[in-house]
Amino acid sequence: MEHEMRAEYAEAEAPPSADTPVKLWHMVRLDATQSMCGRELQPEAAVQSADAWGTAAAEPFCHSCGALYLREVP
Numbered sequence: 001m002e003h004e005m006r007a008e009y010a011e012a013e014a015p016p017s018a019d020t021p022v023k024l025w026h027m028v029r030l031d032a033t034q035s036m037c038g039r040e041l042q043p044e045a046a047v048q049s050a051d052a053w054g055t056a057a058a059e060p061f062c063h064s065c066g067a068l069y070l071r072e073v074p
Contacts, residue, residue, distance in 0.1 A: 001072060002030035003050040005058060006041045015044035022046070025058050027065040036072075037064035 010023040026035035033041050052058045
């Protein structure tokens, strides 16, 4: 299954701008807006490749999404 990371923002801004601070990065299934932990994220939120998981680019990362992602990825 394909995954990507999607941003959750501290302040609800629609649509978020490029300089809106990221509160947490969540793991989602490709092109989805619901995170693996169940949080609904904005369709306009920034995304990045799942390959960034575990790197500084993915911080801060949702611990619940991380645990679920590890169980799903071989």
